[in-house]
Amino acid sequence: MSQNNSNLQTVLKAGKFAVTAEAGPPRGAKPEVVREKAKILKGYVDACNVTDNQTSVVRMCSMAACKILREEGIDAVMQMVCRDRNRIAAQSDILGAASLGISNLLCLSGDHQVFGDHPQAKNVFDVDSIQLLKIAKQMRDDAKFSGGKDVDGPPQMFIGAAVNPFADPFKIQVPRLAKKVAAGAQFIQTQCIFNLEKFAEFMKGARDRGLHEQAYILAGITPLKSATMAEYMAAKVAGMDVPAAVIDRLKGVEKKKQKQEGIKIAVETIQKLKSMKGVRGVHIMAIEWEEAVPEIVQAAGLMPKNGR
Amino acid sequence: MIVGERKPIETIMSYLEGSENILLTGCHGCVTVCCTGGQKEVDILASMIELARMKKHKAVKITKITVERQCDPEFLTELIEKSKDNDLVMSMACGAGVQLIAEKIGAKRVFPAIDTNFIGAVPEKGTWSERCQTCGDCKLALTGGICPVTRCAKSLMNGPCGGSRNGICEINPDIQCGWQLIIDRLEATGCMDQYEVIMEPVDWSKSRDGGLRKLVREDIK
Numbered sequence: 224m225s226q227n228n229s230n231l232q233t234v235l236k237a238g239k240f241a242v243t244a245e246a247g248p249p250r251g252a253k254p255e256v257v258r259e260k261a262k263i264l265k266g267y268v269d270a271c272n273v274t275d276n277q278t279s280v281v282r283m284c285s286m287a288a289c290k291i292l293r294e295e296g297i298d299a300v301m302q303m304v305c306r307d308r309n310r311i312a313a314q315s316d317i318l319g320a321a322s323l324g325i326s327n328l329l330c331l332s333g334d335h336q337v338f339g340d341h342p343q344a345k346n347v348f349d350v351d352s353i354q355l356l357k358i359a360k361q362m363r364d365d366a367k368f369s370g371g372k373d374v375d376g377p378p379q380m381f382i383g384a385a386v387n388p389f390a391d392p393f394k395i396q397v398p399r400l401a402k403k404v405a406a407g408a409q410f411i412q413t414q415c416i417f418n419l420e421k422f423a424e425f426m427k428g429a430r431d432r433g434l435h436e437q438a439y440i441l442a443g444i445t446p447l448k449s450a451t452m453a454e455y456m457a458a459k460v461a462g463m464d465v466p467a468a469v470i471d472r473l474k475g476v477e478k479k480k481q482k483q484e485g486i487k488i489a490v491e492t493i494q495k496l497k498s499m500k501g502v503r504g505v506h507i508m509a510i511e512w513e514e515a516v517p518e519i520v521q522a523a524g525l526m527p528k529n530g531r
Numbered sequence: 532m533i534v535g536e537r538k539p540i541e542t543i544m545s546y547l548e549g550s551e552n553i554l555l556t557g558c559h560g561c562v563t564v565c566c567t568g569g570q571k572e573v574d575i576l577a578s579m580i581e582l583a584r585m586k587k588h589k590a591v592k593i594t595k596i597t598v599e600r601q602c603d604p605e606f607l608t609e610l611i612e613k614s615k616d617n618d619l620v621m622s623m624a625c626g627a628g629v630q631l632i633a634e635k636i637g638a639k640r641v642f643p644a645i646d647t648n649f650i651g652a653v654p655e656k657g658t659w660s661e662r663c664q665t666c667g668d669c670k671l672a673l674t675g676g677i678c679p680v681t682r683c684a685k686s687l688m689n690g691p692c693g694g695s696r697n698g699i700c701e702i703n704p705d706i707q708c709g710w711q712l713i714i715d716r717l718e719a720t721g722c723m724d725q726y727e728v729i730m731e732p733v734d735w736s737k738s739r740d741g742g743l744r745k746l747v748r749e750d751i752k
Contacts, residue, residue, distance in 0.1 A: 306685070310732065332692045335684050337702045346685070350732045353689040357729065369732065387693035395691070395714060398727055402689060406729055414693060461694040461701035 229326035229381040230298035231270035235439045241504030245272045248283035257288045261295035263513045267520045270298040279339025289325045304333025309349035321378030328380045330355040353406045360407030384408035388425035389464035397428035412506040415445035418464040435501030442496045445508045447485035450474040493523040533561040533625045534659040535645040546642040550618035557597030558624035568623030570597040601628025667737030675716025682709025688730035
């Protein structure tokens with residue numbers, strides 16, 4: 224089996240605390256937008272995710288943006304949702320991505336199309352994220368397509384999944400993590416964490432089942448830009464847990480200083496997560512605020528980083 | 532049962548444009564039960580059409596007939612006979628009924644008066660709610676009697692997704708999270724060990740995706 228080029232996997236295997244970030248592709252055929260984001264993040268991350276038509280809004284496809292990131296010297300994590308493609312296209316895209324040197328795959332269900340700019344689109348969901356994990360693993364390890372035929376040139380991918388410890392019902396989130404690990408997830412990126420107590424409870428459940436040793440868990444972080452953003456996320460975004468204390472902390476600071484306070488909160492959260500057993504890194508989702516990532520990584524004492 | 536809702540009157544009138552003699556047909560089956568296309572609704576729609584035409588000083592003559600079921604040719608004989616004196620047939624039955632009429636009627640235009648929406652049940656009086664997507668491979672034995680194809684907005688076989696909040700689906704506060712319901716039922720029936728079994732990808736070829744489906748009973752032919 225040929226070696227995977229995943230820097231992320233190399234860093235995690237070596238026992239280092241990994242840093243990944245997220246880059247959203249542009250809403251047009253503008254590769255330079257991706258290159259700009261790459262330049263901001265290079266040297267501060269071990270790998271960078273590219274979202275896949277996030278919130279069901281059409282953007283440059285993840286595979287293309289990942290290729291551009293790689294050209295800029297960053298290890299890319301291709302996010303793949305189940306909303307827009309059937310198993311034929313999914314396997315085809317995995318082959319394509321691997322052929323372009325993309326080494327990491329994050330398997331997701333995908334936001335429902337009702338949230339995006341094409342709510343009338345047909346909803347695919349031929350397979351779900353757990354089945355997609357299995358399919359990717361089977362292509363790589365058994366050189367078999369899900370239909371049973373041979374893969375001539377298995378795709379070498381470091382395969383991951385997402386978990387949301389803050390979704391309901393809470394009691395199902397560790398069993399769900401177990402399912403994803405059983406299906407083939409080698410790394411996990413969590414939804415962004417503001418409620419450390421709840422996250423600690425989740426991690427305890429994960430550790431009790433030894434899941435932290437079967438997959439590398441990276442804790443999600445999103446720097447809050449303002450109290451308004453925090454309130455919006457708390458009230459309107461499903462699966463988001465933003466404690467009142469966090470919102471109050473931001474409100475307690477004058478508007479133009481809230482961004483800085485948001486970064487402070489992110490850095491403090493990372494520092495607490497570093498010492499939480501089973502947390503092997505952080506995944507910083509600074510949506511349309513990639514400039515915040517270098518500052519956060521440095522302030523949290525996570526340098527040096529090799530983006531490869 | 533099949534549930535549908537009458538199309539907007541503007542759409543119906545556009546179908547009838549240029550026609551004077553209309554055969555308006557209802558069905559005593561599902562559309563009667565959901566108060567959309569039975570005899571009563573045929574009467575109401577006929578009045579609405581007459582009113583709309585009157586406002587435009589245009590003539591219309593509506594013949595009404597409501598049959599046992601429009602999905603069975605044995606009940607269409609009289610309907611087809613009456614259609615001969617009319618310019619077109621408008622059916623208040625579900626899509627199956629409209630299409631069977633079109634198949635059996637010869638050279639006469641047939642129009643739907645309703646949108647056929649779903650197969651559903653009555654969770655409480657006055658409400659019909661979708662329950663079955665006719666996937667052709669019923670999974671209810673594994674999911675506590677709650678359908679993951681229909682009740683989950685993403686038809687996840689291994690749900691829930693990260694958007695489930697307090698038992699509500701992220702796409703609409705009026706929609707319950709299908710997977711919360713499944714988990715509740717699995718728990719209540721002592722079947723939670725089923726939850727961690729990975730459900731394999733659906734064989735969609737058994738559903739509409741595999742092509743037109745049919746059931747044949749040689750012993751009945």
